[in-house]
Amino acid sequence: MMLVLAAAAGALIGLSLGALGGGGSILAVPVLVYLLGQSPAQATTGSLVVVAVSSLTGALAARRAGHVMLGRGLAFGAVAVGGAAVGAAASSKVPEDVLMAAFAVLMLVVGGVMARRQLRHRRERRTGVADPRSSARPRLDDPIITFSPTFACQCPRALKVLLTATAVGLLTGFLGVGGGFLVVPALLLALALPMEYAAGTSLVVITVTSLAALAVRGGTGVTPDWGPVLVLTVAAALAALGGARLAQRIPAARLQGAFTLLVLTVAAGTGAAALPALA
Secondary structure (H helix, E strand, C coil): CHHHHHHHHHHHHHHHHHHHCCCHHHHHHHHHHHHCCCCHHHHHHHHHHHHHHHHHHHHHHHHHCCCCCHHHHHHHHHHHHHHHHHHHHHHCCCCHHHHHHHHHHHHHHHHHHHHHHHHHHHHHHHHCCCCHHHCCCCCCCCCCEECCCCCEECHHHHHHHHHHHHHHHHHHHHHCCCCHHHHHHHHHHCCCCCHHHHHHHHHHHHHHHHHHHHHHHCCCCCCCCHHHHHHHHHHHHHHHHHHHHHCCCCCHHHHHHHHHHHHHHHHHHHHHHHHHHHC
C-alpha cells in the first residue's frame, strides 16, 4: 500500500513539474513525511532526489520540444548553487518541528502567490486590460553582461537575477524543494523569457540546484528510506514526460488552479500537524 501511495504521489509531482515548470516538488516533503513515514531530515534529502531526476527528465522533454534556453538556465542555476550549499548545510542544524513549520509557511505563501496571480489573469481576461508588467516584449538576444567589444552591464537586471537565484538556492538546500515557483517568474522578469521558454528552462535550473544541494547533504549522514523514495522518483520522472505533453493540450490556467487548491490544502494539513509540536 505504501508503494502505491508513493507511485500516485510521484505521478502528481511529475505532472506538475512537466506541465508548469515547477510547483510539484513542494509536495514531495509532505508526502515523504506524512504518507511514507520518513523523518523531516530524511524527507528533505529524499525529495531532492525526486526533484532532481524528475526535473531532468522534464527538461529533456522540453528541450526536444524546443522550449529550453539551455545557456541561460545553466547560468541561473550556477548562480543559485551557492545558496543551495548554504541552505543544505543550515538545514541539519534546525529542529525537525521548526523545519516542518517553515515548510508549511512556505507552502501557504506559494499558494497565496499562485492564487493572486490567477485572479489577476482572470481579471485581465474579463476586462480586456492587460497588466503593463506583462506587456513588454521579451528580448531573447539582449545580454545582461557583456565583455566584448567593451564591458557593459544591465546592473538592475543582474542584481535581480543574483538575488532571486540565491533565494531559490537557499530554499532548495534548506527545505528540499525545487523552487520552480520562484524560478519561472524570475526567468520571465529578470531574463525576459517568454512563458513557453520559462517553464522548460526552469527545469534546468531546478536540476542544477537540486543536485548541488544533494551533494552537500550527502556529507551529513542523513539517509532516506530508499525504497519509497525510488518509487516516488520513477513515478515522478515518467509523469514529468506526460506533463510536458499535457502542457500543450490543457489550458495552463486550469492546471494552475487545481494545483493551487492542492498546495493550500496540503499547507493547511502540514501546518496543523507541525504547530502543536512547537507549542
